[in-house]
Amino acid sequence: MTGRIFEIREFTLHDGPGVxxxxxxxxxxxxxxxxxxxxxxxFEMETMVGRGGEPRPCGEDWTGEALAEELARNSDxxxxxxxxxxxxxxxxxxQAAFVADVADxxxxxSVSCALETSGFAPExxxxxxxxxxxxxYQDIKHHDADAFRRWCGGDLRVVLRNLAWLRGSGVRYAVxxxxxxxxxxxxxxxxxILRLVGPGVAVxxxxxxxxxxxxxxxxxxxxxLGEMTERPRQRLQAEKxx
Ligand code: SF4
Numbered sequence: 407m408t409g410r411i412f413e414i415r416e417f418t419l420h421d422g423p424g425v426x427x428x429x430x431x432x433x434x435x436x437x438x439x440x441x442x443x444x445x446x447x448x449f450e451m452e453t454m455v456g457r458g459g460e461p462r463p464c465g466e467d468w469t470g471e472a473l474a475e476e477l478a479r480n481s482d483x484x485x486x487x488x489x490x491x492x493x494x495x496x497x498x499x500x501q502a503a504f505v506a507d508v509a510d511x512x513x514x515x516s517v518s519c520a521l522e523t524s525g526f527a528p529e530x531x532x533x534x535x536x537x538x539x540x541x542x543y544q545d546i547k548h549h550d551a552d553a554f555r556r557w558c559g560g561d562l563r564v565v566l567r568n569l570a571w572l573r574g575s576g577v578r579y580a581v582x583x584x585x586x587x588x589x590x591x592x593x594x595x596x597x598x599i600l601r602l603v604g605p606g607v608a609v610x611x612x613x614x615x616x617x618x619x620x621x622x623x624x625x626x627x628x629x630x631l632g633e634m635t636e637r638p639r640q641r642l643q644a645e646k647x648x
């Protein structure tokens with residue numbers, strides 16, 4: 407089985423517990439207007455062009471076995487820190503069978519696995535992959551169905567159905583909320599999201615990434631929220647629902 411990725415990042419510290427290797431899967435069914443990984447949206451191979459005109463291929467096909475072997479390279483260091491491998495993207499669940507295959511191979515090497523997901527995936531794919539994970543970051547990008555459709559291009563009911571299953575699954579998870587000025591960053595937005603998530607769940611409100619627009623010109627695209635780039639960076643906040 408082969409899958410398509412666009413980056414492997416070693417020694418990451420914010421993609422789950424401990425020291426991790428994060429692999430970014432190519433392709434995503436959503437189109438969040440603030441996406442800071444636009445090269446992860448298309449399932450197709452792409453070429454990014456840097457400021458100096460140098461081309462950078464974006465997208466690489468791997469077999470499950472080869473990728474697991476590569477991702478497990480630092481397994482000693484990751485294991486000592488309580489870390490492991492994180493599947494990110496793009497949307498990893500858009501290549502669910504491949505991610506499940508790689509996760510199984512990593513577990514066979516005693517490597518812990520985590521997932522970062524928008525939750526916008528068919529129920530069966532979500533359950534198949536999440537049930538293999540040791541930790542999950544579940545994004546909640548908006549609490550309002552119309553706003554979610556407008557800003558991300560998806561049906562919020564799909565995300566909430568998966569979140570409801572996650573809640574009872576026994577898999578360790580935290581919810582992440584990208585705070586986007588003018589989209590979901592008011593106090594009432596925060597309160598509505600906390601209500602949606604429910605009590606007893608760790609919720610991290612993440613700041614808008616001001617570097618998000620930089621990659622769009624490299625793909626010949628325009629950042630959909632260009633006017634936001636001058637707005638002040640939000641402060642990182644993490645909370646626990648009571
Ligand atoms: S779900 Fe993530 S990768 Fe997909 S468009 Fe949204 S921010 Fe980008």
